[in-house]
Amino acid sequence: NVVYRPEAPRFTRSKLHHILLDRSYLGEVPFKGNWYPGKQEPLVDRATWDRVQALLGGTVYHAHEMTFAGGFMTCGHCGKIVTGEQITKKTKSGERRYVYYRCSRYTAEGHPRVRLPEKELNRQLMAIFDSIRLKDESVREWFRVVLASQTRDEQAEARAQRSELQRQSSLLVEQQDRLLNLRLAEEVDQDTFARKHTELRERLASIKLQLDVADRSHDETADLASKAFELSQTLQDKWVGADYATKRRLLEIVCLNCRLDGVNLVPTMRKPFDVLAEGLDLSKSRGERI
Template sequence: MSETLFFDTFAKGQKAPKAIKSSKDCVIYTRVSSQQQADNLSLATQLKACTLYAEKQGYNIAATFGGTYESAETDERKQFTAMISFVRKYKGKISYILVYSLERFSRNDNSIWLTNELRKLGIEIISVTQPIDTSSASGQMQQKMLFLFGEFDNQLRRQKCMAGTKEMLLRGDWPTQPPMGFEIVRKDGKRKIVANAKGRLIRQAFHWKAFDNLSIEAIRARLAEKGLKVCHQHMSKILRNPFYCGMMAHNMLEGKVVEGNHEKLVSKEVFLMVNGLLKENPQGYRINKENSEIPLKRFLICDHCGKPMRGYIVKKKSLYYYKCNTKACNNNKSARDLNNVFEQILHSFRIDQAKDMIRAVNKQAVAKFNQLTVGDQDDYRDLQEQHTQILKKIDRLEERYIEEEIGGDLYHKYHARYKEEKAEIEKNLMKLSKQVSNLDENVGTAIKLALELPLKWVSADYNTKKRIQFLLFPNGISYCKKTDECRTPRINTLFSYIAYFQQIISNKKRGIPELGLDFASFATLVAGSRIELPTLGL
C-alpha cells in the first residue's frame, strides 16, 4: 500500500470532474426577431443550413427548437427555454446546439455565462456560418467576442430606439398601442390614433361622472348594458388617464405632460371635473390633510387590524376624532383625549436635572450607535448590487414594451413590482449611507431637544409635530379602544436611554405608564453596555 494513501484526508481542492463523453447527437435552434422576418422564409433558410451541416458532420438531430420569432435580448423565450431544459435533461447524450449564427442564439450579457455553463455539461454552441474551433482557448475567445459584438449592437439599437421614441412623444405622437377606446389607422401613409366604438362609450362614462356624479360601479353597470365590460380598477384608471382629453403622460417624458396629436374623447374641462369629483370623500365627514388638531392621524395604528387611523371632524359637534376605516373595527377615540395622552408620554423624555446623568446618556448613545453600525459596509455593497440589477430589469422591461414584445397589462404589472423593489432598496441604501461625522455633537443636540420636547410639540405646527412623533416612535403608536391602551413596538434608542435614566433619577417604578412600559422594559436597553452610572445618592 502506498504511503501517500494515509495523507489523502489532508488533501486540498476538489477532485477533477469526470470528463463527459462526447456524442454525435445535436439539437437545432432557429429564431428571428420579428413577424416580418418570419414571413420572408428566414426560418426555413436557417433550418436548411443547420440540417445540411449536421448531415455533413454526421450528427444525429435529436430535436428542433425555435421556428418562430423571439427576441434575443432576453433568455425569457419559450422555445429557447424549452431547448435549454432539453439539453440539460439529456446531458451526456446531447453534445451540440446548432444555430445559423451566434446572434440567433443570444444577444444579451448572459450569453457568455450560459455558454460556459453548457460547456460544463459537455455541450458546445456551433454556428454553421461562423466556423470556430471552441476546443481551444483562442476559439473560445473568438466566440465570446462575437457574443460581445452582438450585445454592443443591441445597445446601439436600444439607444437609437429610446431616443426616437422620446422624440416621437415630444412631437405629440403616441408610440405604442393606445388605451382602450382608441385604435391605430393609416390614412395616406400616415399613422393616426382615432376613437372607436368603445371610445364613444367611454366618452359617455366621463359625462356620467362629470355631470351626474355616478359612482364607478353605476358607470360600469351602464357600460355593461351597452356591451362594454370593464373591471372596477380599470374603470378607475380610465377616468384618471389624461390621454382621453388629449394629453400624454409617459415615463420617458420625465415628469412632463405634453399635448397629443390623437383624437380627444372629452374636453380638458370635463376631465378635470371628473377627477375633482373622484377626489371627494364619499363618507359623512371632512378630511383636512394638515390640521394641527389631529396631528396623530396616520401615526396612530389600529391595534385590531394594523391599519393607520385617520382624523376627521364631526360637523354637528365640532369635535375631532381619530378613526380606523376598516369595517367592523369600530376603533375610534376623541382626538383631544389621545392628544393629551401623547403629551403626557412626552414628559417621560425630559431631563430636568443631573448633568452627570446627561453625560452618561451621551456616552451610552455613542457606544450603542457604534455597536449597531458594525457590518453596515457589507450590507451597503449588497444593496448597491441589488440596485444595479433592478435597474437592468426595469430597462429591459421598458425596452420590450416599446418594441411591442409584451402587452400593456404585463408591462404595468411588472413595472409596478420593480418600482416597489427599487424604492425599498433605495430606502435601505439611504439609511446605510447616512454617516454621522460628529456623533457626540449630534447626540448633544438630541438631548437638548429632549429638554424642550413637550413644549415644542404642543406649540408646533402640523408638520413639526409629525416629525417629532416619528422621531420618537418610528413605527407609530397602536391604540386599542377595547382596553383604552396605547402600545408601541419601538422607541428611538437615544430617547429610550433618556426615559430610563430619568426613571432612575425620579425613583419611579413605572417607566411610561401611558404605553404600559415599566422599569424592566428600559433596563434591558443598557444591559451589557458596561458603562458606569453615577450614583446621585441612590
C-alpha cells in the first residue's frame, strides 16, 4: 500500500544493491547475523555471484569476460596493467555500448590520458593475424611439429597448476575440520566460528571454481591452439564472429604478452608465431621460449 510520487522511482538503487548482496541466491540461510549453507538449490551459480560482487567492488574477480584484453596488456608509459571499461551512451537511436582500454594509472598526475577504443584494438589485431597466415605446405608441417611440442609443455604446466589447487583445497578442508573441532570443544564462540567458517567456505568455493576452469581449459586450450594453426589462413574470419572468451583464448595462444604504447599495440609473439609474423626468418626466433 505504498504510494509513490510520479517523480519517485519505485525501485531505488539501495533496494537493488541490497538484493545483489543477498547470499540467499547462493542457497545460504541467515541466522543471527551470519550465513550458513542451506539445503535448497542456489538460484545463481557461483561464477555469476563472484562476478556481481566484483562489479559491486566487494571482491576481486580474476577471470571476468567483460572485455577480452583487460589485464593482458601493460602500459608502455608506466608498465602498469591496462584495463578494459564499458561505457553506455544514450543516442537518438537508443543506447550504444563502447569499450575502451586504458592504463590502470590513467588518472595519475602526469600520466598520458590515452584510451584505445576496442574497435581500433580489433583493427590492429586483425593486421597481426594477417601477418601470420601460412601458404607453404612444408612450412605448415614444421609449424605443426613445434605447436605439438608447445602443447605438451602447456599440459605439464596445467597439471602442476591443478596439483597446487588440489593441495590448497585439501588444506582448507583440514582447516574446516579443525575449526569444527574447536567449536565442539567450545574453544571458540559461535560468532567467531560462523565468521571463520564462512571465510573458509568462500576460499574453498573459489579454489573449486579455479579447478573447474583449469580442468575445462586444459583440453580446450590445446584444441584451440591446433585449430588456430589449422585455420590460420582464415583466422581473421574466426576472430570477427568470436565471443570475448574465445577472443581472449586466441590472444593468449598467439601472444606471450602485449604492451600499449599510446594507442599502438606492441605484441610479443609466442614461438613459433613470432617466426611467422617476421616472415619466417628463423634467425630472429627466440629459440625454445614460448
